[in-house]
Amino acid sequence: DAGVIQSPRHEVTEMGQEVTLRCKPISGHNSLFWYRQTMMRGLELLIYFNNNVPIDDSGMPEDRFSAKMPNASFSTLKIQPSEPRDSAVYFCASSLEGGASTDTQYFGPGTRLTVL
């Protein structure tokens, strides 16, 4: 299996621009997670989906962030408008079962976002 695929791997944009991050989970996995990693806050869960439905988006920082999962093989995380404080590494992860606490989450390589 190819694992979790994220694109782009690096993104540099200017403040105010729209940014779209993409994720393809492992085929057959039912749950998908978006995380953000920064030096100050470490790894934080932003949102997760189960069977393409958003279950918990309490970690989404503010209305500038939105995430969608139109089908089982694709998800996007959009930031509009972007701000310098959004600079971070964004990880997508997927898990096989219904997202139970014992499930292993498999992480993608991440997208390093820099907002100038």
Added chain:
Amino acid sequence: AQSVTQLDSHVSVSEGTPVLLRCNYSSSYSPSLFWYVQHPNKGLQLLLKYTSAATLVKGINGFEAEFKKSETSFHLTKPSAHMSDAAEYFCVVSEPGRRALTFGSGTRLQVQP
């Protein structure tokens, strides 16, 4: 609420010597515990996980961890460090009914030749 504390932000060992990365957790329930490793500019890879079966868990690359409920600890060990073990290690907790993982702040392991 669940939380996890990694007691050392940096650990430095010599190649061939034992590795000990410490982790304490807090959970209202019987948690699942994980160790993930992140190599520079890479994603996170699962090393091992504890899910209420055997308290001594063996993982990949010679790592193992022991769940000690009385001490609320889940320390990661390896008998002999290799240069390729240099990376950041995250202790992670998850509670029943919660899909979200709570990550520790990470421990950066340096391996000296």
